[in-house]
Every structure is written in structure tokens, then in C-alpha cells.
Amino acid sequence: MQNISKKIAFSTLMALPMVLFSDPFTTHIDIHQFLNHKERVVTEVQNSTRYFYRNFFHRTPRSYSRFKSGIITPKRLTKYIDNWSKYKPRGVEGRLVIIQAGATSDGRFLKSNGRDVVTYQIPAGGSCDPSYVRHDGFSNVPGAMITGEKMDGMINMFHLDPKKDFVLFAVGEGSTSMREVVRSAWSLVYWGWNKDRLAILNGSVDYDFSEHSGLDKYLVDTPDTPPAVPSNFTMKSLNKDRTDRHIYIDKMMKIASSRRQRGYFIADARGTDEYNGLIKSKTADITCGPNHDEQCYSPFQGHIRGAVDFPYTDLLVLNDQESDVNGDGKVDKNDASFRFKSPKMLKRLYRKKGYRRGDKVITYCRTGRKATLISYTSEMILNYDVAMYDGSWIQWGEMANRTDVNGSTILPQGSRWITDSSKYSVNLGYTDPIYTQSKQPYAINESSQSSKEIQREDRRYLSK
Numbered sequence: 001m002q003n004i005s006k007k008i009a010f011s012t013l014m015a016l017p018m019v020l021f022s023d024p025f026t027t028h029i030d031i032h033q034f035l036n037h038k039e040r041v042v043t044e045v046q047n048s049t050r051y052f053y054r055n056f057f058h059r060t061p062r063s064y065s066r067f068k069s070g071i072i073t074p075k076r077l078t079k080y081i082d083n084w085s086k087y088k089p090r091g092v093e094g095r096l097v098i099i100q101a102g103a104t105s106d107g108r109f110l111k112s113n114g115r116d117v118v119t120y121q122i123p124a125g126g127s128c129d130p131s132y133v134r135h136d137g138f139s140n141v142p143g144a145m146i147t148g149e150k151m152d153g154m155i156n157m158f159h160l161d162p163k164k165d166f167v168l169f170a171v172g173e174g175s176t177s178m179r180e181v182v183r184s185a186w187s188l189v190y191w192g193w194n195k196d197r198l199a200i201l202n203g204s205v206d207y208d209f210s211e212h213s214g215l216d217k218y219l220v221d222t223p224d225t226p227p228a229v230p231s232n233f234t235m236k237s238l239n240k241d242r243t244d245r246h247i248y249i250d251k252m253m254k255i256a257s258s259r260r261q262r263g264y265f266i267a268d269a270r271g272t273d274e275y276n277g278l279i280k281s282k283t284a285d286i287t288c289g290p291n292h293d294e295q296c297y298s299p300f301q302g303h304i305r306g307a308v309d310f311p312y313t314d315l316l317v318l319n320d321q322e323s324d325v326n327g328d329g330k331v332d333k334n335d336a337s338f339r340f341k342s343p344k345m346l347k348r349l350y351r352k353k354g355y356r357r358g359d360k361v362i363t364y365c366r367t368g369r370k371a372t373l374i375s376y377t378s379e380m381i382l383n384y385d386v387a388m389y390d391g392s393w394i395q396w397g398e399m400a401n402r403t404d405v406n407g408s409t410i411l412p413q414g415s416r417w418i419t420d421s422s423k424y425s426v427n428l429g430y431t432d433p434i435y436t437q438s439k440q441p442y443a444i445n446e447s448s449q450s451s452k453e454i455q456r457e458d459r460r461y462l463s464k
């Protein structure tokens with residue numbers, strides 16, 4: 001025991017100079033900066049300290065077979081299903097609630113036992129609704145994080161006890177609903193769900209439980225029916241505020257325009273062509289043009305200054321097909337596992353993209369779905385500090401001093417919210433004519449001083 005304490009004390013001592021003086025935050029702090037930017041420095045020291053503690057007590061396992069939450073293997077899941085009370089992670093009191101997005105290609109679901117393991121189905125599209133909009137105080141954010149009320153509605157639909165139950169999300173088939181499933185899991189993280197009681201099945205049910213795998217005995221034809229009457233739980237009872245996992249356009253502009261962006265690793269999850277501004281970023285709606293029946297595009301393309309090209313598919317294994325899991329008569333990339341790469345490979349991938357130890361990961365994509373895979377990986381697998389710019393390109397790419405085909409000016413010249421300048425964006429390309437939703441649907445409040453209203457509202461909800 002004494003030896004261990006000595007070892008810990010020694011390691012702490014050795015690590016202390018690192019916390020105080022090492023990158024990414026504190027290398028170039030001199031006394032003037034310290035006096036001028038005391039608050040910033042304090043935050044940065046706090047960040048470094050938090051990073052140190054996160055990583056001192058947490059070591060990412062090399063293989064997913066050791067994960068009991070966050071992301072789990074089919075083998076772990078079969079143990080959970082076979083004998084939940086025996087194999088459940090320590091400290092979990094409640095049930096295993098499996099939420100499967102869509103059936104497998106032959107219409108099947110993970111089996112339950114009607115007692116402490118239940119399986120509910122959600123539509124393959126998950127909880128994702130791009131027409132869901134919230135206002136951040138400056139403009140609308142299409143497809144924003146759901147409100148606390150909606151979150152509570154979701155947990156109560158399935159009687160999820162936020163203080164007891166373990167929730168496992170599983171994708172029925174292929175990769176298409178992966179984004180929505182991870183977004184759902186991320187919403188639980190954001191609203192404070194205990195991370196030790198949350199997981200995603202690594203790979204689709206189709207792949208993991210195919211006949212080929214020998215695990216198809218864990219599949220049944222019908223999922224459980226959700227209770228008829230909703231329960232009355234609330235995420236407020238967890239007393240956990242993780243609203244800092246999302247940032248908004250004002251903060252993103254500050255980070256984008258800061259000179260060296262030291263301490264940030266900004267990941268653009270959309271795809272290389274969108275990153276390079278080579279293809280037009282579409283919005284979900286077909287309400288543009290003079291007759292309001294044309295595809296909407298963002299007025300300009302490119303990426304946020306300092307962001308790296310980090311397509312979310314880079315996180316996944318897309319070439320390990322072994323058998324015809326989707327039953328279309330051929331074995332091709334659509335039969336791949338879509339599993340997450342191993343933690344070791346992910347770490348290497350982040351490093352290759354430019355992540356440096358202690359960086360805060362900032363993620364975005366077009367609507368905030370693809371980017372959640374990077375957010376989730378950072379938070380739940382690698383234990384990196386992460387925040388998501390939820391507005392993403394659907395908001396960012398709109399904020400120009402341009403006139404759309406309907407004759408409306410989006411932002412007036414000189415507005416502090418204009419993002420199509422080299423100060424904020426790179427690889428600028430323009431859509432012409434501008435098929436955009438323009439000012440009205442975005443409800444731009446140009447004179448707004450900040451864009452923190454969603455965060456404020458969510459904090460108010462949690463403290464009520």
C-alpha cells in the first residue's frame with residue numbers, strides 16, 4: 001500500500017511541471033500576459049489540470065473487449081443478455097434497455113427476457129429531425145440539440161430510469177442510421193446521463209449477429225412494446241450540467257479567428273470535397289428559388305479556419321466484409337461491419353490529423369449528425385476534452401453579406417456576424433445565384449450580442 005502511495009505521489013510530482021508548463025496551454029505565459037489575461041490563464045491551467053486528472057485516473061483500454069460501457073462488443077452484449085445481473089458493470093442497479101434503430105436486413109431484433117433486459121425499436125432515422133430548430137439568440141440552429149423537456153419525453157417513453165438503467169444503442173443494418181444513433185447517445189451524454197451506463201454496440205446488429213457469426217440465436221422477430229403510459233423521470237435528477245459540450249457561433253468565431261488557435265483541434269466531419277469547397281453544401285429543404293421549390297444551398301462553401309479535414313467515416317472500418325449480411329446476393333462494402341476502429345488506431349488517426357495531447361476537440365459538420373461520431377469517440381472512447389459547434393455549416397455557411405434570389409440581404413455589410421471572410425473561413429466558394437433560405441427562416445437577430453441562448457435555456461431547465 002505504502003509503495004503504491006509513494007508511486008502515486010512520485011508520479012504526481014513528476015507530472016506537476018507538465019501540468020504547469022507543458023503545451024498546449026501554458027508554454028508562452030509571461031507575467032504580462034498573466035496580469036492582462038488572468039481569467040484566461042486560470043481557465044487554461046484548469047484545462048491542463050483537468051486533462052491531467054482525466055488521464056491520470058483513466059487509461060483507454062487497447063481493445064473494445066475490455067469496454068463495459070461507451071462502446072461494447074457483440075460478445076460483451078451476449079453476456080449481458082444471458083445474465084445481466086451477473087455481468088452488468090459494477091454500480092449499475094437498473095435494467096439493460098436496448099434501443100435498436102431499425103430491424104436487421106431480415107427484419108430481426110436483439111432478444112430480451114421481459115425482466116431485466118428489454119429491447120425497443122426506434123425508427124432507423126432515430127431521433128434525428130433536421131426540421132427541428134432552436135434559436136441561439138442570434139439565429140436559428142436547424143437540427144439543434146433537443147430541449148430538456150424533449151429529452152425527458154424520450155426517456156419517459158421507454159421508462160428509462162436516469163439514475164439506474166443502462167442504455168445500449170444498436171444499429172439494425174448498415175451504417176445509415178449510425179449517425180442518428182450516435183446523435184441520440186450524444187444527447188443523453190449532453191443531458192447528463194451517467195457515462196458508465198451508456199453504450200453503443202460496435203457494428204450493426206446485422207453484421208455482429210449474422211448467421212456467419214454464429215450469434216444469430218440472439219435475434220428474435222419482434223421487439224418489446226414500449227409501455228403504454230409514459231413514466232415521470234427527469235434528467236434534472238442527475239444534477240449534471242454538460243451543456244459546455246456544445247458551443248455556439250459566437251464562440252466558434254472567436255476560436256476560428258484567434259491567431260494561432262493553440263490548444264484547439266477543430267475537426268470538420270463532413271467529407272473532403274465539402275471541406276475543400278468543391279461541392280455545394282445542401283440544406284435539407286427544397287424551399288428555395290423564386291417558386292420555393294428548388295434545392296437550398298448554403299450561400300458559400302469551404303471550411304472553418306483552422307479546421308482539419310476529418311470525414312467521420314475515417315473513424316470506421318469499412319472493408320471487413322466477410323459474408324452477405326444484408327442478403328442482396330453479393331458480398332461488397334455494404335456488408336462491412338461499420339465498427340469503430342480500435343482505440344489505438346483512433347489515437348493514431350487523431351495524431352495524424354494534428355491532434356496534440358491536451359487539445360480541446362471542436363467538432364462540426366453540416367447539420368451536427370456526422371460530427372457527433374467524433375464527439376462521441378473523443379468523449380467516450382479516448383477521453384479527450386470535446387465540444388461541438390452544433391450550428392455547423394448549415395448555420396455558418398449562411399452568414400454572408402449576400403442577397404438571395406428573393407432579393408433579401410442575409411447580413412448587412414459590416415455586420416460582426418459575417419463569416420465569409422478569411423478571418424473566419426478558408427477555401428471560400430460561392431453559390432450563384434444564392435439559393436438560400438435567407439433571413440426569414442433563420443430569424444437573424446443581427447444586433448444580438450451573443451449566441452448563448454440555447455445553453456442558457458438548457459442550464460435554466462437543469463436548475464429548475
Ligand SMILES: [Ca+2]
Pocket residue numbers: 323324325326327328329330331332334335
Ligand atoms: Ca450484400
